[in-house]
Amino acid sequence: MDENSSISVSDLSKSYGKVSAIKNASFQINKGEIVGLLGPNGAGKSTTMRILGGLLSADSGSATVCGLPVADNSLAIKRKIGFMQENNPLPEELRVMEYLKLRAELKEVDPQKISNEVRRVMDLCDLFRTARRKIIRTLSKGFKQRVGIADALIGSPEIIILDEPTIGLDPHQIQGIRKLINSLRGHYTVLISSHILSEIERNCDRVIIINHGRVVAMGTLHELSEEFINENYLKLQVSGKIEHLIDHLKTAGEEYEIEEEANAENEAYTILIKSTNALEIAHYTKMIDQISHCQLKGINIKQPDLEAIFLAATKRSWEEVRTKS
Amino acid sequence: MGHFFTLVRHEVRLLFIAPPTYVASVLFVLLMGFIYWAILRSMTLMPQDTSSVSQFFSLFWLPVFFTVPLLTMRSIAEEKNQATLQTLFSAPIPKYAIVLSKFFAAYLLYLILWALTLYFPIITYNLLPDNLSNASLVDSSAILGSLLFIFLSGILFIAIGIFTSSLTRSQLVAGMLCFTFLFIICIGGQQLEYATYNYFAQGSFFFESIQYVNVIRHFEDFSLGILDTRPFVFYLSISVLLLSLTVNLIDSET
Numbered sequence: 001m002d003e004n005s006s007i008s009v010s011d012l013s014k015s016y017g018k019v020s021a022i023k024n025a026s027f028q029i030n031k032g033e034i035v036g037l038l039g040p041n042g043a044g045k046s047t048t049m050r051i052l053g054g055l056l057s058a059d060s061g062s063a064t065v066c067g068l069p070v071a072d073n074s075l076a077i078k079r080k081i082g083f084m085q086e087n088n089p090l091p092e093e094l095r096v097m098e099y100l101k102l103r104a105e106l107k108e109v110d111p112q113k114i115s116n117e118v119r120r121v122m123d124l125c126d127l128f129r130t131a132r133r134k135i136i137r138t139l140s141k142g143f144k145q146r147v148g149i150a151d152a153l154i155g156s157p158e159i160i161i162l163d164e165p166t167i168g169l170d171p172h173q174i175q176g177i178r179k180l181i182n183s184l185r186g187h188y189t190v191l192i193s194s195h196i197l198s199e200i201e202r203n204c205d206r207v208i209i210i211n212h213g214r215v216v217a218m219g220t221l222h223e224l225s226e227e228f229i230n231e232n233y234l235k236l237q238v239s240g241k242i243e244h245l246i247d248h249l250k251t252a253g254e255e256y257e258i259e260e261e262a263n264a265e266n267e268a269y270t271i272l273i274k275s276t277n278a279l280e281i282a283h284y285t286k287m288i289d290q291i292s293h294c295q296l297k298g299i300n301i302k303q304p305d306l307e308a309i310f311l312a313a314t315k316r317s318w319e320e321v322r323t324k325s
Numbered sequence: 326m327g328h329f330f331t332l333v334r335h336e337v338r339l340l341f342i343a344p345p346t347y348v349a350s351v352l353f354v355l356l357m358g359f360i361y362w363a364i365l366r367s368m369t370l371m372p373q374d375t376s377s378v379s380q381f382f383s384l385f386w387l388p389v390f391f392t393v394p395l396l397t398m399r400s401i402a403e404e405k406n407q408a409t410l411q412t413l414f415s416a417p418i419p420k421y422a423i424v425l426s427k428f429f430a431a432y433l434l435y436l437i438l439w440a441l442t443l444y445f446p447i448i449t450y451n452l453l454p455d456n457l458s459n460a461s462l463v464d465s466s467a468i469l470g471s472l473l474f475i476f477l478s479g480i481l482f483i484a485i486g487i488f489t490s491s492l493t494r495s496q497l498v499a500g501m502l503c504f505t506f507l508f509i510i511c512i513g514g515q516q517l518e519y520a521t522y523n524y525f526a527q528g529s530f531f532f533e534s535i536q537y538v539n540v541i542r543h544f545e546d547f548s549l550g551i552l553d554t555r556p557f558v559f560y561l562s563i564s565v566l567l568l569s570l571t572v573n574l575i576d577s578e579t
Binding site for chain 1: 331342408412413417418419
């Protein structure tokens with residue numbers, strides 16, 4: 001195993017009866033990385049995380065966390081991992097501070113340092129000032145998520161696993177959690193699962209896409225876009241006699257799509273040009289300059305987003321499954 | 326071991342903030358107080374063969390039927406319902422420590438409730454200082470024998486409560502299951518003995534076996550000061566079995 005690796009998974013499989021949750025999943029996560037585990041509902045994200053957290057045993061394959069095989073060291077693994085589970089179940093009748101103190105004791109924090117440790121994680125999650133004495137039942141969903149993350153951070157474990165940390169939150173709460181996760185960068189190895197693509201895109205250094213229990217893609221956004229997105233996109237905003245531009249594009253054999261028509265608020269049309277070849281801004285600027293009664297208002301290369309990559313990766317895995325069957 | 330004591334403290338705290346605990350405690354003290362008063366009253370009306378303490382503790386099964394379910398029904402069923410068992414599992418705690426902590430917390434409360442009943446003979450003794458027969462009010466051998474039985478049988482009763490609580494996510498169903506199991510254990514042995522009395526010869530294997538599972542007979546022996554190892558084996562072995570099954574059941578939750 002690589003010395004720089006925090007988590008290493010090799011050919012991991014897990015079935016629930018006849019339903020296969022994970023099939024031969026293999027990936028590696030390096031120290032200090034924030035990695036997103038992305039996949040549709042039922043893809044096997046939570047099962048993978050629960051195996052890594054020592055909560056579930058795999059049927060076959062191996063998983064190593066901080067150099068320790070998970071199968072033989074579930075208690076030792078739990079000392080190295082802070083785990084916030086899906087739906088973040090918390091004892092509703094306890095106060096935030098009571099709960100976090102209990103968790104600190106259970107996570108074997110030095111008894112003399114428990115108060116400081118609880119204070120540290122509450123400060124980090126912005127709980128100390130607003131919610132430390134509140135009963136968990138009375139907290140909003142966003143604050144409950146913060147309590148779950150604070151719990152995961154107690155004892156400064158090497159790895160933080162957050163299973164759907166932003167599920168069910170409103171945009172303000174999502175922004176708060178996002179900032180919190182970003183503040184962990186460099187201090188912890190973080191594995192986040194989500195099916196909200198924008199969350200993964202904004203928070204993570206690397207993405208692992210999982211579909212039907214299989215790892216269908218992994219890498220940085222750039223690496224994934226190179227692997228899955230074969231087309232380049234150029235977005236043009238043009239006003240004036242748009243028909244002349246369309247004629248030019250047709251003559252040149254360009255593939256295009258009118259994304260947005262001109263309207264009362266915006267006099268410019270938005271046209272998306274697709275090509276498997278490289279698209280040069282200078283070429284299109286010159287072309288539009290030469291067309292009479294047509295003004296260029298904006299031009300930019302459209303970067304492929306995670307949504308496009310995700311759709312392409314999962315579509316490919318679907319096609320592979322269909323071909324095999 | 327550190328985890329175990331932390332969890333016991335947590336469980337005791339949870340019990341003290343749970344309304345069923347207070348319902349169980351109040352009902353227990355009221356019922357037992359009434360029973361003790363009724364026994365004293367009957368003793369003033371006609372002479373009795375047994376001491377008030379022996380009569381009092383012989384009705385041990387009556388409060389057990391509602392106290393044990395109320396103290397234990399929440400323990401695992403509620404954790405399963407809220408999925409907080411999963412959160413507990415994510416900490417480095419062995420699963421048996423979770424089950425044992427819940428068991429000991431409920432058992433501790435059970436012992437406290439029974440210990441409170443010791444006040445009844447003590448108060449009566451102090452209120453009737455001139456009564457010639459007041460020594461029988463605090464018949465120490467009967468009290469010790471009865472309490473030893475109650476503490477021993479309590480291990481099994483609480484283990485039944487914890488086990489039934491692990492069978493379901495509903496506190497109500499857990500409580501009803503616990504009541505049913507307790508009824509079978511407490512009354513079943515005695516009724517079986519009555520029903521089969523004429524069918525098996527005294528000293529035969531079946532006769533001895535039925536007597537072995539008769540909890541009421543165990544109490545009678547203990548209150549007379551007869552200490553036999555067989556009831557200890559009976560209560561402790563079944564308790565260990567039930568708690569082990571509970572550990573397996575919560576293990577299958579993951």
